[in-house]
Amino acid sequence: MKHTKQIKSILKSFKHATDGIVYVFSTQRNMKIHLVLTLTVLFFSLIFKVEAYQLLFVLSSIMLVMCMELINTAIERVVDLVTEDYHPLAKIAKDVAAGAVLFSALFAFIVGVYVFLPYLLVAFSLEIPISIEFIVIFAVLAILMMLLLRIKK
Numbered sequence: 001m002k003h004t005k006q007i008k009s010i011l012k013s014f015k016h017a018t019d020g021i022v023y024v025f026s027t028q029r030n031m032k033i034h035l036v037l038t039l040t041v042l043f044f045s046l047i048f049k050v051e052a053y054q055l056l057f058v059l060s061s062i063m064l065v066m067c068m069e070l071i072n073t074a075i076e077r078v079v080d081l082v083t084e085d086y087h088p089l090a091k092i093a094k095d096v097a098a099g100a101v102l103f104s105a106l107f108a109f110i111v112g113v114y115v116f117l118p119y120l121l122v123a124f125s126l127e128i129p130i131s132i133e134f135i136v137i138f139a140v141l142a143i144l145m146m147l148l149l150r151i152k153k
């Protein structure tokens, strides 16, 4: 009897968690983009036959982005619950949460480039050696581009 109650309670918590995940996937455009990217990455991982540890790295970074997106949405909803008016603290809370997503997305991008670029270059017969310096320069340029796009907005 006690065990049945415990199992029911665990199942209920699981249902609440999946409700939250379904909510974010169905309402947040970014989450749909992450899903498409994940499927694309899985597809290319099969095509290129990447090493298991590389795939694990790529999937971990994608999962990190998805977790950040879940937390970001939770923070957005709590802020909206507290106030619908403009408040500087509401802005900080939402902007910081969005910053966490951006950081994780940047990390996933760097991991993706580091893992897949050598395979892509070989696939296109451009056997250019990829060094960590190249990846860092690429990441810095990507950040500058993002900042420029933000300023233009």
Ligand SMILES: Nc1ncnc2c1ncn2[C@@H]1O[C@H](COP(=O)(O)OP(=O)(O)OP(=O)(O)O)[C@@H](O)[C@H]1O
Pocket: 028, 076, 083, 084, 085, 086, 087, 088, 090, 091, 094, 095, 098
């Ligand atoms: N109540 C508020 N007070 C001050 N600034 C806010 C407030 N609500 C939103 N903002 C600002 O607007 C930005 C966008 O907020 P918004 O809630 O629209 O997020 P979003 O990314 O469009 O998410 P969603 O579309 O899922 O609600 C925030 O990052 C923040 O800078």
